[in-house]
Amino acid sequence: MPIEAPTRRVSRRWRRFGSYCLLTVGAVVVLVPIYFTIVNSLLRPSQLAHQPPPLFPSIPQWHNYVTAWDSGQMSRYMANSAIMTTSIVAGQLVTSVLAAYAFAFLRFPFKRTLFLVCLATLMIPFEVTFITNLDTISSLGWFNTYEGLAVPFLATGFGIFLLRQAFLQIPSDLQEAARLDGYGHWRFMLRVAVPLARPSLAALGVFSFLAAWNQYLWPLLATGGTTPLNTVQIGLKQLVGTQADQIPVALAGAVIAFVPLVILLLIFQKQLVRSLTAGAVK
Amino acid sequence: MTVTAAASGTTLARTGPSLRTRRRREAGLAYLLILPALAVFAAFTFYPFFRNFKLMLYQTPPVPGLPAHYVGLHQIGPTLTSTQFTQSLVTTILFVILVVPASLILGLALAVAAHRKLKGIAVYRMIFSSTVVSSVAVASVVFGTLLNPVVGLLPWLGINPSPPALENTTWALLAVAAITIWQFLGLSFIIMSAGLQSVPDELLEAAQIDGAGAWTRFWRMTVPLLSPTIFFAVIVSTIYAFQSFGAIDILIGYQNAAQLHVNVLIYNIVNTLQVENNPGAAAILATVLFLITLGLTLLQMRFLERRVHYAN
Amino acid sequence: MTQVSFEGVTKRFGDTTAVDGLNLVVPDGELLVLLGSSGCGKTTALRMVAGLEEATEGTISIGDRVVNDVDPKDRDVAMVFQSYALYPHLSVARNIEFPLRQRGIPKDERAIRVRAAATTLGLDTMLDRKPSQLSGGQRQRVALARAIVREPQVFLMDEPLSNLDAALRVQTRADIVALQDRLSTTTLYVTHDQVEAMTMGDRIAVMSHGTLQQVAAPEDLYAFPANTFVAGFLGSPGMNLLPGRITPGGSGEETTVEVSGGSLPLPPALRAAVGAGTRDVVVGLRPESLYLDAQGPLACEVTIVELLGAETHVICRTEDGSRVVVRQAGNATKPAPNDKVRIAVVADPAAVHLFDAASTQRLDPQ
Numbered sequence: 001m002p003i004e005a006p007t008r009r010v011s012r013r014w015r016r017f018g019s020y021c022l023l024t025v026g027a028v029v030v031l032v033p034i035y036f037t038i039v040n041s042l043l044r045p046s047q048l049a050h051q052p053p054p055l056f057p058s059i060p061q062w063h064n065y066v067t068a069w070d071s072g073q074m075s076r077y078m079a080n081s082a083i084m085t086t087s088i089v090a091g092q093l094v095t096s097v098l099a100a101y102a103f104a105f106l107r108f109p110f111k112r113t114l115f116l117v118c119l120a121t122l123m124i125p126f127e128v129t130f131i132t133n134l135d136t137i138s139s140l141g142w143f144n145t146y147e148g149l150a151v152p153f154l155a156t157g158f159g160i161f162l163l164r165q166a167f168l169q170i171p172s173d174l175q176e177a178a179r180l181d182g183y184g185h186w187r188f189m190l191r192v193a194v195p196l197a198r199p200s201l202a203a204l205g206v207f208s209f210l211a212a213w214n215q216y217l218w219p220l221l222a223t224g225g226t227t228p229l230n231t232v233q234i235g236l237k238q239l240v241g242t243q244a245d246q247i248p249v250a251l252a253g254a255v256i257a258f259v260p261l262v263i264l265l266l267i268f269q270k271q272l273v274r275s276l277t278a279g280a281v282k
Numbered sequence: 283m284t285v286t287a288a289a290s291g292t293t294l295a296r297t298g299p300s301l302r303t304r305r306r307r308e309a310g311l312a313y314l315l316i317l318p319a320l321a322v323f324a325a326f327t328f329y330p331f332f333r334n335f336k337l338m339l340y341q342t343p344p345v346p347g348l349p350a351h352y353v354g355l356h357q358i359g360p361t362l363t364s365t366q367f368t369q370s371l372v373t374t375i376l377f378v379i380l381v382v383p384a385s386l387i388l389g390l391a392l393a394v395a396a397h398r399k400l401k402g403i404a405v406y407r408m409i410f411s412s413t414v415v416s417s418v419a420v421a422s423v424v425f426g427t428l429l430n431p432v433v434g435l436l437p438w439l440g441i442n443p444s445p446p447a448l449e450n451t452t453w454a455l456l457a458v459a460a461i462t463i464w465q466f467l468g469l470s471f472i473i474m475s476a477g478l479q480s481v482p483d484e485l486l487e488a489a490q491i492d493g494a495g496a497w498t499r500f501w502r503m504t505v506p507l508l509s510p511t512i513f514f515a516v517i518v519s520t521i522y523a524f525q526s527f528g529a530i531d532i533l534i535g536y537q538n539a540a541q542l543h544v545n546v547l548i549y550n551i552v553n554t555l556q557v558e559n560n561p562g563a564a565a566i567l568a569t570v571l572f573l574i575t576l577g578l579t580l581l582q583m584r585f586l587e588r589r590v591h592y593a594n
Numbered sequence: 595m596t597q598v599s600f601e602g603v604t605k606r607f608g609d610t611t612a613v614d615g616l617n618l619v620v621p622d623g624e625l626l627v628l629l630g631s632s633g634c635g636k637t638t639a640l641r642m643v644a645g646l647e648e649a650t651e652g653t654i655s656i657g658d659r660v661v662n663d664v665d666p667k668d669r670d671v672a673m674v675f676q677s678y679a680l681y682p683h684l685s686v687a688r689n690i691e692f693p694l695r696q697r698g699i700p701k702d703e704r705a706i707r708v709r710a711a712a713t714t715l716g717l718d719t720m721l722d723r724k725p726s727q728l729s730g731g732q733r734q735r736v737a738l739a740r741a742i743v744r745e746p747q748v749f750l751m752d753e754p755l756s757n758l759d760a761a762l763r764v765q766t767r768a769d770i771v772a773l774q775d776r777l778s779t780t781t782l783y784v785t786h787d788q789v790e791a792m793t794m795g796d797r798i799a800v801m802s803h804g805t806l807q808q809v810a811a812p813e814d815l816y817a818f819p820a821n822t823f824v825a826g827f828l829g830s831p832g833m834n835l836l837p838g839r840i841t842p843g844g845s846g847e848e849t850t851v852e853v854s855g856g857s858l859p860l861p862p863a864l865r866a867a868v869g870a871g872t873r874d875v876v877v878g879l880r881p882e883s884l885y886l887d888a889q890g891p892l893a894c895e896v897t898i899v900e901l902l903g904a905e906t907h908v909i910c911r912t913e914d915g916s917r918v919v920v921r922q923a924g925n926a927t928k929p930a931p932n933d934k935v936r937i938a939v940v941a942d943p944a945a946v947h948l949f950d951a952a953s954t955q956r957l958d959p960q
Contacts, residue, residue, distance in 0.1 A: 016400065023400075023403075026410065027409045027410070030464075033421075033428055034412075036427070036428055036435060037424045040433070048432070048433035091322075095319040096319065098318060099315060099318070101315055102311070102312040102315040102316050106311065107305070107309075107312075108312040109309060111312070117320075118319065123575075123579055124327055124331050124572065125572055125575045127525065127551055128330065128334050128569065129331060130330075131334065131337065131565055131568060132334065133330050134555075136326070151322075152322070155318065155319040155320075155323060157323075160319060210414075214415075215417075216418045217527050217548075220531070221552075232417075232419070233417050233418070233419035233528070236419040236420065236423055237531070237532050240423060250423060251423065253423070254420050254423040257419065258415075258416060261417075266408070272472075273475075273476065276414070276472050276473065482677075484675050485679050485681060487644075487675075488675060488681075490645075490667055491646075491666045491672065492667070492672075492692050492744075493667040493693055493697055495667065498696065506683045507682070
C-alpha cells in the first residue's frame with residue numbers, strides 16, 4: 001500500500017484557519033463602530049469616560065432609548081422619514097413602471113430620443129439642481145412640507161432603465177398570445193408584465209427606499225434645519241445638538257435609525273445586491 | 283352568409299380602426315405613460331439644470347435684501363480664482379485620493395476573503411455588506427463618538443491628538459475620510475463580490491491545472507477579468523466622494539470647515555448658497571462639480587464599451 | 595510508463611456518494627472512455643485525477659506516484675473542459691503559452707512549442723486573435739493545443755465535443771483519436787454519448803450511480819455486456835430486455851425460456867450456465883438479431899414503424915406490454931401499425947443474452 005503524503009491535508013487545514021482569521025479581522029473592523037455604539041447607548045453618561053471602554057454594559061440603561069424616542073423626538077422623525085420615503089418609493093415605482101412599459105412595448109415617434117432624455121437625468125448630479133429646486137419649492141409654498149421633501153424625487157432614470165430591461169425580457173410570444181386573448185395594454189401591464197417583472201420591481205423598491213431614507217442634504221435644505229418635519233437623518237443631528245451631555249441618548253437615536261435598515265438588508269439582501277450591481281456586471 | 287364565408291375558408295373582412303388610427307392611439311398612450319416621469323424630470327432636473335447657467339450670470343451682493351444684478355460672465359473668473367474655490371478644489375481632490383483607493387482595496391480584499399465556500403460564510407458576507415445601509419448621519423454620530431477625545435476609543439488605543447481629532451487641522455480630513463471609507467465599504471464589497479462571481483470557476487481551475495499558483499491566479503486571471511468591475515467601482519466611489527456632505531455638516535459645521543481644511547467642493551456650494559446668499563457663485567461652483575462628474579461618467583462609459591468587444 | 599489507477603476510490607459530498615469504490619487501471623498510452631448518463635460519477639472521477647476534487651477514500655496514482663495529496667499544478671496532467679475554459683483576455687498564442695510560462699520554460703523554447711502545437715491543430719493563422727473572435731470548433735482546437743503543448747503525462751477530457759454541432763463533432767472525433775494515437779499519451783475521456791465512446795475508446799468504462807459496471811474494449815462491451823444496464827446502454831436502438839422464466843424440460847426436450855408472447859429455444863451453450871431448476875431471467879435480444887417471420891416464436895402487435903431510410907425500426911408490443919424493437923433493412927417489407935406479427939431470432943447462438951433477474955448479472959455460456 002503506498003504511503004499517502006499528509007502534507008496537502010495539513011496545509012489545507014492551515015489555509016482554512018488563515019481564512020477564518022482574515023475574515024474575523026475584517027468583520028471586527030466593520031463591526032467595532034456599531035458594537036461600540038450599541039454598548040455606549042446603554043451606559044450612563046458618567047460611565048462613558050471609563051478607560052478602557054467597557055465591553056458590555058453592566059446595567060443596561062434601556063431608558064436611553066425611551067428618552068431618544070420621546071423627548072428626543074425620534075418617534076416623530078421616524079414617522080416623517082416613513083411618510084417621505086413611502087411617497088418617494090411609491091412615486092418612483094409607479095412612474096418607472098408606466099414609462100418603462102411605454103419604452104418596452106409601444107411604438108411611437110421620438111422613442112429613442114425620449115429614452116436617452118430619461119437616461120440623461122442620471123448624469124445631472126444633485127448639486128446642480130438643488131439650487132433652483134429650493135426656489136421652486138419655496139414659490140410653490142412647499143418649503144418645510146412633505147410635498148417639498150418628496151416631489152422632486154418622484155421619478156428616476158435608473159428605475160426606468162431597470163424596469164425597461166426587465167420588461168424586454170418578457171418573450172414577445174406572451175404579448176401576442178395576450179393580444180389574441182383580447183388583452184388591452186392596461187390589462188397586459190397589470191396582469192402580465194408587472195407580475196413577471198417582480199424581481200426587478202423589488203430591487204428598485206429596496207434601492208429607492210434606501211436612497212430616500214438615508215438622504216441628508218435635501219431634507220436639510222428643504223426643511224430649513226430645525227423643524228418638527230425633520231427626517232430621521234436630520235433629526236439625528238438635532239439629537240446630537242440638544243443632548244450634548246447625553247451622548248448615550250444620541251447613540252440610542254442612531255441605533256434606532258440604523259436598526260430598521262439592517263432588518264431590511266437581512267430580508268432583501270438579494271434584491272439590494274441586484275440593483276446595486278445593475279451597472280457593474282455584464 | 284357569414285357561415286358560408288367561414289366554411290369556404292375566406293378571412294373575415296377587417297373591421298375596426300385603420301392601422302394609422304391604431305398607431306396614433308398607441309403613440310398617444312405612450313406619451314401619456316411617459317408623462318408623469320417626464321414632468322418630474324422637466325420640473326426638477328432639466329429646468330434647474332438650464333437655469334443654473336442663467337444663475338451664473340447674476341451676482342448677489344453680500345448685503346441681504348438687495349437684488350441680484352446682471353454681471354454676465356464676469357463672475358466666473360473671480361469665483362474660480364478665489365482662494366476659497368481653489369482651496370476647496372484641492373481639499374476635494376485630496377479627499378478623493380484618500381477615500382477611493384482605500385475603499386476599493388479594502389472592498390476587494392474582503393470580497394476575495396469571503397469568496398470561499400466556508401461554513402458560516404453567509405454571516406461574514408452579511409456583516410461586510412451591512413454598512414451599505416448606514417446613512418451619513420448614522421455613520422457620523424457613530425464615529426463622532428468614537429473619535430471623541432474623552433469618551434471615544436482613541437485614548438484607549440493611545441492616540442491622543444491635540445487639539446482633538448475633529449477639531450484638528452491635520453486630522454479632521456483624515457477622520458472624515460475614515461468615516462466615508464467605512465460607510466462605502468459595504469457597497470464596495472457588494473460590487474467586488476458580484477464581479478468575483480462573474481469570473482467563471484472553470485477558468486481558475488484550468489489555470490490551476492496549467493500550473494498557476496494562488497498568487498499568479500489572482501494577478502493574472504482574476505484581476506484582469508475583474509477590471510470592468512474595478513473600473514465601475516472607481517467611478518462610483520469617486521462620484522460618491524465628490525458628493526460627501528453629511529459627515530462634515532454634522533461633525534464640523536460651517537464655521538470650522540474652512541479652517542480645518544475640510545471645505546470640500548459640495549460644502550462650499552451649500553455654504554455659498556445658504557450662508558453667503560450668493561446663488562450666482564454657488565451655481566458656478568455647482569457647474570464645475572457637474573463637469574467633473576460628467577467627465578468621470580463618460581470615461582466609464584467609454585472604457586466599458588471598449589471592454590464589451592472582448593467579452594463573449 | 596504513465597498509467598493511471600484508481601484503487602478503492604470513493605467520493606462523498608455530504609450525504610451523496612458520487613463515486614463508490616472505483617477500481618480501474620488505465621495502462622500507458624490507452625484512450626479510456628468513461629461512459630454513463632449524467633450523475634453517474636464519471637466527471638467526478640475525472641476531476642479527482644486532475645486534483646480538482648479530493649478523494650474521500652482510496653488511492654489515485656499517476657505513473658508510480660500516489661497523487662491524492664498533490665496539487666493539480668504539480669500532477670503534470672492537462673485537461674480539456676466542456677466549455678473549453680479559454681482565458682478570454684489573452685490571445686490564442688498566449689492561451690497556448692500559458693502552461694509553459696508557469697513552468698519557467700525559457701522564452702525561445704516557449705515560442706517553438708507554441709508554434710508546433712498551433713500547427714498541429716491548424717491554428718497558425720489565428721494566433722493573435724482573442725477567443726471571443728473564434729468559432730466553437732476553433733476554440734476547441736485552442737483548448738486542445740493548450741493541453742498538448744506541455745507534453746503532459748495524462749490528458750483529461752470532459753465532454754469536449756458536446757458543445758459542437760453534429761457535423762463538426764464527427765470530424766473532431768476523428769482528429770482527437772488521430773492526435774492521441776500519434777502522441778500516445780494516456781487519456782481519460784468522459785462522455786455520455788455512446789457513439790463517441792464506441793468510435794474513440796481503446797476501452798470503455800461504463801459507470802452508473804457511482805459504480806463501475808464494466809470495463810472492456812468496445813466490441814467486447816457490445817457483444818458480452820456484463821449486466822442489464824450495460825446491455826441496454828450500448829447500441830442504438832438499445833437491446834430489447836424481456837423478463838423471462840426458464841423451466842427445464844426433461845431429457846431430450848429442448849430447454850426454453852418463457853417470455854411474454856412466446857417461448858424461445860435456448861442455445862445449448864447457455865443451458866449449462868442456467869443450471870437446474872426454475873430460474874427467473876432477463877432475456878436480451880438486440881434489434882438487429884430479430885426479424886419478422888410468420889413462424890417465429892414470439893407473438894406481438896406492431897405499435898409504430900419508424901422509417902429511417904437505410905433501416906426501419908419496427909416497434910412492437912407483447913401481450914404483457916413489453917416493448918420489442920426489430921431492426922429491418924430499409925427495403926424489406928414493412929408491416930403496418932396494429933398488425934399482428936411474429937418475431938424470430940437469428941440462428942447465431944450469441945444472439946441470445948441471458949441475465950439473472952435478481953442480480954442483473956450476465957449468465958455466461960460454459
